[in-house]
Every structure is written in structure tokens, then in C-alpha cells.
Amino acid sequence: MKIAVIGGGAAGYFAAIHASEPGTQVLLFEKSGKVLSKVRISGGGRCNVTHRPMEISKLVKNYPRGEKFLKRGFAHFSIEDTFSWFESRGVPLKIEEDGRVFPKSNSSQSIVDVLQQEAHQLGVQLQLSNGIRLIRTINPDFILQTDTGDVSVSKVIVASGGHPNLTAYDFLKSLNHKIINPIPSLFTFNTPQEPIRELMGISMGDALVKLEGTKLSYRGPILITHWGISGPAVLKLSSFGADWLHEKQYTARAIIHWNADLGEQDYVAQITSYAKIQPNRKVLSSPLFGVPSRLWEHFCTQAAIPEAQLYGQLPKKMLNKLVQCLFCYSVGIQGKTTFKEEFVTAGGLVLDEINPETLESKFHPGLYFAGEVLNLDGITGGFNFQAAWTTGYLAGTSAKESLKML
Numbered sequence: 174m175k176i177a178v179i180g181g182g183a184a185g186y187f188a189a190i191h192a193s194e195p196g197t198q199v200l201l202f203e204k205s206g207k208v209l210s211k212v213r214i215s216g217g218g219r220c221n222v223t224h225r226p227m228e229i230s231k232l233v234k235n236y237p238r239g240e241k242f243l244k245r246g247f248a249h250f251s252i253e254d255t256f257s258w259f260e261s262r263g264v265p266l267k268i269e270e271d272g273r274v275f276p277k278s279n280s281s282q283s284i285v286d287v288l289q290q291e292a293h294q295l296g297v298q299l300q301l302s303n304g305i306r307l308i309r310t311i312n313p314d315f316i317l318q319t320d321t322g323d324v325s326v327s328k329v330i331v332a333s334g335g336h337p338n339l340t341a342y343d344f345l346k347s348l349n350h351k352i353i354n355p356i357p358s359l360f361t362f363n364t365p366q367e368p369i370r371e372l373m374g375i376s377m378g379d380a381l382v383k384l385e386g387t388k389l390s391y392r393g394p395i396l397i398t399h400w401g402i403s404g405p406a407v408l409k410l411s412s413f414g415a416d417w418l419h420e421k422q423y424t425a426r427a428i429i430h431w432n433a434d435l436g437e438q439d440y441v442a443q444i445t446s447y448a449k450i451q452p453n454r455k456v457l458s459s460p461l462f463g464v465p466s467r468l469w470e471h472f473c474t475q476a477a478i479p480e481a482q483l484y485g486q487l488p489k490k491m492l493n494k495l496v497q498c499l500f501c502y503s504v505g506i507q508g509k510t511t512f513k514e515e516f517v518t519a520g521g522l523v524l525d526e527i528n529p530e531t532l533e534s535k536f537h538p539g540l541y542f543a544g545e546v547l548n549l550d551g552i553t554g555g556f557n558f559q560a561a562w563t564t565g566y567l568a569g570t571s572a573k574e575s576l577k578m579l
């Protein structure tokens with residue numbers, strides 16, 4: 174009885190571990206010379222392994238693709254299960270203020286080690302530098318064409334990850350599963366023509382960023398960088414708007430509300446009342462609404478407010494222009510930059526063709542999928558690894574259970 178797992182990443186390891194049972198041979202094929210490469214470098218070397226526990230209905234909202242599909246899977250293996258899996262194996266986790274979860278050791282090596290130890294103890298047979306070139310189905314078995322020859326197995330779990338290039342999915346061709354063109358998700362916006370770039374390093378803690386021409390808008394911190402705009406609000410927008418932005422070849426306009434909670438009239442009212450209390454203060458040197466002074470000076474320049482202008486005599490035209498900068502600052506996007514290389518792939522295997530409870534192919538019994546090879550991806554914050562643990566767990570346990578039926 175042999176189960177083959179294709180891909181030695183987070184999903185592949187979790188699938189192999191959960192597929193293991195005495196009497197079953199689990200073979201883990203990895204085409205490169207290293208396993209768990211992304212886990213190792215993830216979260217800046219700390220591995221953001223999951224997110225703060227939350228209800229499943231809220232959790233799934235962090236997946237621009239795969240929301241409905243993962244809802245079923247999370248009912249079997251969710252964030253709490255990730256906590257207990259790692260902690261019961263001697264890897265305590267900690268929740269940071271923004272909800273991200275890391276090993277207490279602050280080192281991804283703890284995660285790599287526990288996965289490798291567990292797989293080793295369970296007798297998973299690692300086949301390093303042995304990629305799969307083709308999968309042939311010979312009912313009820315499968316023949317894997319590997320770099321070192323053909324291997325016959327009873328069950329196959331594909332956990333080969335995402336890839337921006339469609340050719341990386343060629344080894345799945347013979348299975349006739351539909352593959353949605355892979356495109357990048359999680360990137361920052363380049364704004365090469367915008368003067369705002371001069372203000373690199375400035376951030377606002379709770380902005381709202383919209384994509385003009387869509388209904389998409391996300392709030393959170395925003396950061397101005399030397400190439401454009403970044404920060405959680407922008408990353409979320411890039412993720413939910415990945416398809417639309419790709420279609421527009423990453424040329425679009427973003428509208429920034431620098432304080433997500435304030436409406437246009439709130440700005441007018443607050444500036445007007447400030448002008449009554451402090452009529453002799455200079456507008457340029459007295460920033461309001463928590464706006465950093467360099468950004469405020471930039472708004473004043475945009476609003477043609479002279480250096481000596483006092484709040485008490487601020488002309489309506491200038492006030493309106495200043496409010497426009499605060500409430501709907503428009504920037505032209507031309508291109509993207511991958512966020513600290515923590516990109517994920519949007520696209521991959523069409524979810525309708527896979528059972529969300531078992532991760533089994535609806536066309537080929539005994540064939541399972543897990544991880545980013547599927548058309549599912551999350552925003553930053555540990556959601557992508559959570560999807561890998563959940564789908565890996567389900568694919569592994571389902572393959573193991575179905576072997577017992579033979």
C-alpha cells in the first residue's frame with residue numbers, strides 16, 4: 174500500500190504526516206534538493222504559522238479565493254487545531270498584537286524541525302531531487318513518472334504549490350483538471366509619476382484605500398515607499414483585486430482616505446472649529462488629524478496654501494482642496510512590486526472539481542490535492558499557511574481512510 178505525496182512544502186509535509194499509518198508506505202517526492210524552503214524563509218525567518226483564533230465565518234473572509242471551499246475544511250481542522258498540533262509537539266506559539274502567530278522561539282527552524290521529526294518518526298520516505306513529470310491513472314492505481322523512473326502507487330496527493338508560470342502545472346495535464354491561469358497576489362502599488370513618493374517612510378495607522386472603478390476598498394495601515402504605496406491596506410487590496418489589476422495590466426487609480434473613520438464633512442467641521450479656537454495658527458505648521466508634518470505640508474502645497482496662511486482666514490477654496498487631499502487623495506498606479514517576496518499565487522486548480530471535505534478529485538478517485546496548487550490564497554497574516562495545514566490534513570487523512578476501504 175503506497176501513498177505518494179508530491180511536493181515537500183508545508184501542505185505536502187502535513188499531508189504526508191497525516192497519511193501515515195503502520196503498514197502504509199508514504200513516499201514524499203520533492204523535485205528540488207531542499208524541503209520546506211518557503212517555511213524556512215517565511216515571516217522574515219520567523220514563520221507566521223497562522224492567525225489569532227476566530228470564528229470560521231470570519232476566518233474565511235481572509236481568502237479572496239477559496240472562501241466557500243475552505244469553510245468546509247476549517248470545520249475539520251482550523252486555527253485552534255494548528256495551535257494544539259504544534260504546541261503538543263513542543264513548539265509553543267505566541268499571538269502578536271496584530272493577530273499574527275509565530276513560534277515563541279521566533280525562528281522558523283522550530284516549525285521546520287517539528288515537521289521533519291514527525292515525518293521521520295512516522296516513516297515517511299523522502300525522495301529528494303526526484304520530481305514528478307507525469308501522473309497516469311490506471312484504475313484503481315496511479316503510475317508516477319518521476320525523474321528517476323516509474324513508480325506505482327495506490328493514492329496520490331498533489332501538494333506542488335503555486336507558481337506564476339502555467340508550465341509548472343504541466344505534470345498534471347493528463348488528469349484533465351481545469352487550471353485557472355496563475356497570477357501573483359500580495360504586492361504593493363508602484364506610483365512612479367506621483368510626487369507622494371518623495372515622502373517615503375511616512376505612514377498612517379488607519380487609512381482606507383479604494384481601487385477606482387471597483388467596489389474594492391480596504392482599511393489598515395498605509396506606508397509610503399520610494400516606489401509607491403504599501404502596508405496592510407494596500408496588500409489586502411492587491412489580493413482581493415488581483416484579477417482586476419492583472420486585467421488592467423497594473424495600471425489603475427487608487428483613492429486614499431487617510432483616516433478611515435472620518436468623512437468629508439467631519440474634516441470640514443473639525444478644521445472649521447479648530448480655526449475658531451486657534452485663528453492665528455499657521456495652517457502649514459499646525460497639522461491636524463494625526464497627519465505627519467511632511468505629508469501635511471505636501472497637502473498644503475497641493476491646496477496652494479501659502480506658508481503664512483492662518484487658520485482664521487483660510488479661504489473656502491483652499492479648505493475644500495485640503496479636505497480633498499485628506500479624504501480622497503488620488504494616485505496613479507503603474508506597476509507592482511512583490512511585497513518582501515511574500516507573494517502567493519492566485520489561480521491554480523479549479524475548486525469545483527475537488528471535494529472540499531476530502532480534497533479528493535471528483536474525476537479520479539484516489540487523487541487528492543492540498544495547498545497553494547489549488548485556486549485558493551489568503552491575505553498576509555498567516556492565512557496561507559493555515560490553508561496549507563488544513564488542506565494537507567484533510568488530503569492526508571482522507572487518503573489514509575480510503576486505503577482502509579480497499
Ligand SMILES: Cc1cc2nc3c(=O)[nH]c(=O)nc-3n(C[C@H](O)[C@H](O)[C@H](O)COP(=O)(O)OP(=O)(O)OC[C@H]3O[C@@H](n4cnc5c(N)ncnc54)[C@H](O)[C@@H]3O)c2cc1C
Pocket residue numbers: 179180181182183184185202203204205207208209210211212214215216217220221222223303304305306332333334335344513514515516517543544545546554555556557558559561
Ligand atoms: C518568501 C515568502 C514568505 C512567506 N511567508 C509566509 C508567512 O509567514 N505566513 C504565511 O501564511 N504564508 C507565507 N507565505 C506563503 C506560504 O509560504 C505558501 O502559501 C505556502 O508555503 C504554500 O505551501 P505549499 O506546500 O502549498 O507549497 P510550497 O511551499 O510552494 O511547496 C511546494 C513544493 O512542491 C515542490 N514541487 C513542485 N512541483 C513538483 C513536482 N512536479 N514534483 C515534486 N515536487 C514538486 C516544490 O519544489 C516545493 O518544494 C510566504 C511565501 C513566500 C514566498
